[in-house]
Amino acid sequence: MSAPTTEPRPEETMSRSFDDLVAEADAASVDGWDFSWLDGRASEERPSWRFSELLGRRLASVPSSLDLETGGGEVLDTAPVLPPLAAATESWPPNLARAAARLHPRGVVVVRTEEGAVLPFADDSFALVSSRHPVAVDWTDVARVIAPGGSYLAQHVGPASVFELVEAFLGPQPEAVRRARHPDDEADGARAAGLDIVCLRTERLRIEFHDVGAIVWFLRKVIWMVPGFTSAQYLDRLQELHRSLQEDGPFVAHSTRTLIEARKPAR
Template structure:
């Protein structure tokens, strides 16, 4: 039975029942797509890990991105995560790589000494605490990260919550550059990309909103059933629901070393 043959209620029920812990989106294969940024974050992250001695990955999620990197640092590798279900997944995914998982609620301060790491990475941090990143970086150390860009996926937000002003958030690349500089880091690379997202059935959207909770923070099927039905009808009519994610790659170095 194809997704198009399944009823609205069946797709909703299936998406509500599936486990959304970790940061693996393979359940969406064939049901949703998102263009990948052109710079290849995981590959570049691996290259830098291979040259590092002490490496910290902040907000590692379920550790899937780090686990998929073939390289490892010559010394210790540490990752932080704040959501308990993700911590268990990360421990399982990163055990073989020898990464120490530290439970951290992502509020300053980071539970590490000053000048501790020569590489700090983070893919899609909820918030980049620049003062703490700079503090735990060793002189000459590098912060390498792919951030969520401004107004990313606002089409999804607006479908459920209505119009909101764009261009006035805290995710602008220029703001990240300024914050890095204010905390003594030199930005050596900054790239931006806009990427097409498509959802081919309503179950994919329910799964996505359960997993990526900041799009519609109070999401539940019960609360938003009318909006979901309206989107289901849109997908049936148009073939998909389209939104655009925005990402930026930033690399910054601490002076000295």
């Protein structure tokens, strides 16, 4: 999503009917990991560390890299320079095709993986392993493929991210669910796998949804927020949100993002 703006919502969006907004959002493609469909309809603050730029600088300084859960390759492709040996993994077929089309011309090997499966790479293969918003991290396997002295550099989704929206549909969530992906727990997992924590930072960032179509499209794309979401299933709740958006302004939520760098000790 784009950076926050203080400009008023487009008048044409505010005046459109509920049925029109929902139908448009239901028909729009959610392939890849591009959120530009939300431009002008939702906004999100960005973490201060500027992950894409940080990753680009690191990639220019290492001989080999692996980008995990690369999506459509959008973030990796922003790097001005890629290492001589660069690989990426993805498990969702539509994203895999997009990543291959985007990254193959830049010399990146794109490998299909299965969620929960061991990474199909030899031990000590990569000087840098990266990821932006991985679903889950198998720290033991990640540590295995990092070369001695190499690093894992990633931006993770933090605990209770966008839970204002989640709980608007699912109701209050248990504390154990809210704590999932806590940075302290992730750091403990990395240390248990033999990695040293170099950096651990978390920020809470404001999100605004300006129309109900933006909410529908977001929940269709980020499928783990409200599992099994369809507009038909939650029609009454969406109508309530539409009225609130029209009368009270944007729906405000907060994402959490964690920057984590962990290093494998040199032998």
